[in-house]
Amino acid sequence: MGASVPAAAIVAIGDELLLGDTIDTNSAWLGRRLADLGVPVCRGWTIPDAKADIAAAVVRAAALAEVVLVTGGLGPTPDDRTREALADLTGAALRVDRDLLAGLEDRFRSRGYELLPERNVSQAQVLEGARILPNSLGTAPGQAVEVEGSLVILLPGVPGELVRLVEEQVVPLLSQRFAGRLRPLHHRRIHTTGVPESVLAEMVESALPQDMGPVALAYLPGLGGVELRLTARGVDNAEAARWLDSIEEALEPAVREYRYYSDRRDLADALGSALVAASRTLAVAESCTGGLIAKRLTDLPGASKYFVGGLVAYDDRIKTDVLGVSREDIEAHGVVSEDVAAAMARGVAQTMGADAGLGVTGIAGPGGGSDQKPVGTVCFAAYFDGRCEVRRERFKGDRTGIRERAAQATMALLLRMLEAG
Amino acid sequence: MGASVPAAAIVAIGDELLLGDTIDTNSAWLGRRLADLGVPVCRGWTIPDAKADIAAAVVRAAALAEVVLVTGGLGPTPDDRTREALADLTGAALRVDRDLLAGLEDRFRSRGYELLPERNVSQAQVLEGARILPNSLGTAPGQAVEVEGSLVILLPGVPGELVRLVEEQVVPLLSQRFAGRLRPLHHRRIHTTGVPESVLAEMVESALPQDMGPVALAYLPGLGGVELRLTARGVDNAEAARWLDSIEEALEPAVREYRYYSDRRDLADALGSALVAASRTLAVAESCTGGLIAKRLTDLPGASKYFVGGLVAYDDRIKTDVLGVSREDIEAHGVVSEDVAAAMARGVAQTMGADAGLGVTGIAGPGGGSDQKPVGTVCFAAYFDGRCEVRRERFKGDRTGIRERAAQATMALLLRMLEAG
Numbered sequence: 001m002g003a004s005v006p007a008a009a010i011v012a013i014g015d016e017l018l019l020g021d022t023i024d025t026n027s028a029w030l031g032r033r034l035a036d037l038g039v040p041v042c043r044g045w046t047i048p049d050a051k052a053d054i055a056a057a058v059v060r061a062a063a064l065a066e067v068v069l070v071t072g073g074l075g076p077t078p079d080d081r082t083r084e085a086l087a088d089l090t091g092a093a094l095r096v097d098r099d100l101l102a103g104l105e106d107r108f109r110s111r112g113y114e115l116l117p118e119r120n121v122s123q124a125q126v127l128e129g130a131r132i133l134p135n136s137l138g139t140a141p142g143q144a145v146e147v148e149g150s151l152v153i154l155l156p157g158v159p160g161e162l163v164r165l166v167e168e169q170v171v172p173l174l175s176q177r178f179a180g181r182l183r184p185l186h187h188r189r190i191h192t193t194g195v196p197e198s199v200l201a202e203m204v205e206s207a208l209p210q211d212m213g214p215v216a217l218a219y220l221p222g223l224g225g226v227e228l229r230l231t232a233r234g235v236d237n238a239e240a241a242r243w244l245d246s247i248e249e250a251l252e253p254a255v256r257e258y259r260y261y262s263d264r265r266d267l268a269d270a271l272g273s274a275l276v277a278a279s280r281t282l283a284v285a286e287s288c289t290g291g292l293i294a295k296r297l298t299d300l301p302g303a304s305k306y307f308v309g310g311l312v313a314y315d316d317r318i319k320t321d322v323l324g325v326s327r328e329d330i331e332a333h334g335v336v337s338e339d340v341a342a343a344m345a346r347g348v349a350q351t352m353g354a355d356a357g358l359g360v361t362g363i364a365g366p367g368g369g370s371d372q373k374p375v376g377t378v379c380f381a382a383y384f385d386g387r388c389e390v391r392r393e394r395f396k397g398d399r400t401g402i403r404e405r406a407a408q409a410t411m412a413l414l415l416r417m418l419e420a421g
Numbered sequence: 422m423g424a425s426v427p428a429a430a431i432v433a434i435g436d437e438l439l440l441g442d443t444i445d446t447n448s449a450w451l452g453r454r455l456a457d458l459g460v461p462v463c464r465g466w467t468i469p470d471a472k473a474d475i476a477a478a479v480v481r482a483a484a485l486a487e488v489v490l491v492t493g494g495l496g497p498t499p500d501d502r503t504r505e506a507l508a509d510l511t512g513a514a515l516r517v518d519r520d521l522l523a524g525l526e527d528r529f530r531s532r533g534y535e536l537l538p539e540r541n542v543s544q545a546q547v548l549e550g551a552r553i554l555p556n557s558l559g560t561a562p563g564q565a566v567e568v569e570g571s572l573v574i575l576l577p578g579v580p581g582e583l584v585r586l587v588e589e590q591v592v593p594l595l596s597q598r599f600a601g602r603l604r605p606l607h608h609r610r611i612h613t614t615g616v617p618e619s620v621l622a623e624m625v626e627s628a629l630p631q632d633m634g635p636v637a638l639a640y641l642p643g644l645g646g647v648e649l650r651l652t653a654r655g656v657d658n659a660e661a662a663r664w665l666d667s668i669e670e671a672l673e674p675a676v677r678e679y680r681y682y683s684d685r686r687d688l689a690d691a692l693g694s695a696l697v698a699a700s701r702t703l704a705v706a707e708s709c710t711g712g713l714i715a716k717r718l719t720d721l722p723g724a725s726k727y728f729v730g731g732l733v734a735y736d737d738r739i740k741t742d743v744l745g746v747s748r749e750d751i752e753a754h755g756v757v758s759e760d761v762a763a764a765m766a767r768g769v770a771q772t773m774g775a776d777a778g779l780g781v782t783g784i785a786g787p788g789g790g791s792d793q794k795p796v797g798t799v800c801f802a803a804y805f806d807g808r809c810e811v812r813r814e815r816f817k818g819d820r821t822g823i824r825e826r827a828a829q830a831t832m833a834l835l836l837r838m839l840e841a842g
Contacts, residue, residue: 019461021452023445032440044439290716290724290728299711315729
């Protein structure tokens with residue numbers, strides 16, 4: 001296949017995938033990782049726990065791609081057939097590797113087992129001539145064998161083990177094997193929130209340069225906003241950076257108002273960084289989001305640097321008794337109102353002694369809507385530096401969608417205030 | 422193929438699946454739904470947006486299975502090639518269906534477009550002779566055609582549209598086509614929490630009857646616990662119920678201590694139901710889980726019936742100032758201690774005027790661990806009816822895993838107290 005770009009194929013093994021007990025997240029992760037490396041995935045198979053079916057799929061995959069990644073079927077139970085299938089296919093014997101066996105025995109001893117369970121011995125079996133790819137998180141190693149000129153790599157199906165093994169073993173292996181032929185993808189990601197995809201697309205399309213060179217643009221919408229992904233392919237680092245810089249610069253005026261920066265693709269992360277940079281602390285008061293904002297902020301390690309605490313004021317009594325929202329405000333404007341949201345944001349910052357406060361109150365549904373305030377109506381506020389900004393939105397979606405969108409919009413409101421200084 | 426059980430195959434279309442931009446959740450959902458219906462999925466393909474590749478995969482799939490579900494590639498953009506691929510394959514012409522076109526025009530008019538965008542006309546194209554399967558949530562209908570004796574069904578790739586279309590159109594179609602040959606699966610699910618899979622398996626294996634008849638058992642472990650799934654196949658409703666009842670009864674002593682009941686497979690739902698049944702209310706005080714318990718309780722509609730509110734006491738000052746945890750307790754035992762957890766549970770119930778309270782404090786990591794209190798150490802308490810129960814555990818996993826396990830264990834503790842009365 002000369003100096004062409006190498007391609008990969010995936011053979012995912014397991015009755016549990018076909019029966020839908022497990023969602024195959026491995027294939028998507030591998031697809032992303034290999035595309036970035038420069039070995040795009042061109043085909044995928046999902047195959048039952050049956051030796052002949054596995055062998056047949058590997059042969060087809062090897063005919064199509066120079067790398068075949070086989071995931072799953074390396075466990076210790078009788079329905080784990082991948083090793084045997086490859087032995088049948090290649091004619092290589094399966095032998096027990098002494099080092100692997102010793103490692104397994106150690107592992108089980110440290111868990112209090114005197115003897116290695118008989119069925120786990122199979123996990124120390126390797127194909128004669130295979131390259132062993134150590135699994136630093138689990139019991140079954142990866143194995144790499146040649147099948148009809150292609151490199152077939154057996155990987156564990158447990159997602160955490162697979163990811164680690166690919167990063168530690170497979171990426172270096174492929175980088176070496178295809179040195180000079182890899183055309184890695186170069187991505188630039190622009191995260192936006194608070195703007196519908198169609199509106200963003202219109203602004204972006206009119207800002208894009210005529211000549212995009214080697215760069216393609218994708219819109220990746222989610223509950224938290226739309227990610228613009230610029231991808232340069234077929235060029236080296238320096239040229240990719242030049243193109244990506246110039247297109248990003250052209251897009252800047254169109255996206256500025258909606259953009260946030262986070263390597264984790266997470267607005268909570270962007271807000272946390274802005275708070276740390278400003279040396280300010282935050283407290284949150286949530287009604288309809290019910291703890292979601294606090295949960296998202298504390299998903300991130302190090303949140304204690306800026307996050308003081310949160311109050312989930314689900315019952316109205318908590319809003320008045322703990323946060324000091326006035327009963328008059330609730331009676332005059334309703335509990336879903338700009339006034340109550342603002343009082344919650346201010347009240348929680350004061351109660352918890354934080355520099356900034358967020359307040360959100362709304363109707364997440366499915367019940368509780370009215371003509372004036374239909375399901376999806378949310379009022380939210382950010383308090384910072386003695387100022388309070390308030391918004392009212394009607395969010396689309398089911399209960400989960402409304403809550404996610406409300407949490408995102410509330411955090412974005414404070415982020416914009418911090419950016420404005 | 423006579424009276425054998427019919428099988429299905431899935432052909433999932435889309436570069437975004439191969440590049441990993443989208444995780445293919447459709448195939449898992451279809452796998453589950455079709456297995457339950459009695460048409461198990463025996464093979465899956467993931468195929469790029471290329472006509473020849475789509476056609477070739479459909480031919481292979483039709484050779485293997487009596488039903489072929491093709492997902493994706495029905496959108497309005499040039500990389501949506503499924504309709505054309507099937508036209509090439511079957512020789513059937515693509516014609517614009519007047520009714521579909523009128524429906525599309527209406528839809529766009531109602532969104533404020535005067536004219537249907539040219540590229541959307543393709544979504545009104547149907548294969549000559551195909552059965553049109555109306556899509557009640559989106560623009561592209563499903564289509565069913567015969568290919569070499571198999572039924573090939575084209576489905577939209579948008580998950581919500583696919584699910585609705587399968588329930589409304591495909592399930593009735595297959596039920597009719599395979600009348601008398603379907604062998605639906607009958608499931609019984611036993612949800613457990615608080616017991617490791619290996620320990621549970623040992624107890625379950627020794628409790629299982631020798632003769633399982635038509636029933637198979639699967640262990641489905643997750644962060645929240647292990648689900649036991651009993652599946653009866655090949656028998657009618659009445660016989661399945663008899664077998665499932667008798668096996669469930671045999672397992673009862675082994676699982677009783679760890680079991681919870683929820684149609685949503687959600688411990689928060691089980692806890693909510695128990696609180697509603699007991700006419701009691703709940704407030705929660707969270708440190709390391711950072712709002713996760715409150716979020717999970719309020720994920721469910723109707724949580725306001727029993728959930729009063731929550732406090733995320735991330736900063737220690739909140740624990741003392743708002744919850745009334747004593748500084749002496751914190752100094753004497755550390756903030757991650759049984760005493761502090763108990764004081765949080767009691768304090769939040771009293772502060773918020775709830776009948777029951779939960780408190781959880783721990784080290785979710787990655788930082789903050791010590792020799793005495795390594796990452797994963799969590800103390801949690803449930804307060805109810807003047808009594809407080811406290812536990813200390815060391816949970817495994819990363820930050821997310823530790824937080825999820827801690828939230829689950831904390832809710833389980835109260836559920837057991839409520840069950841005990």
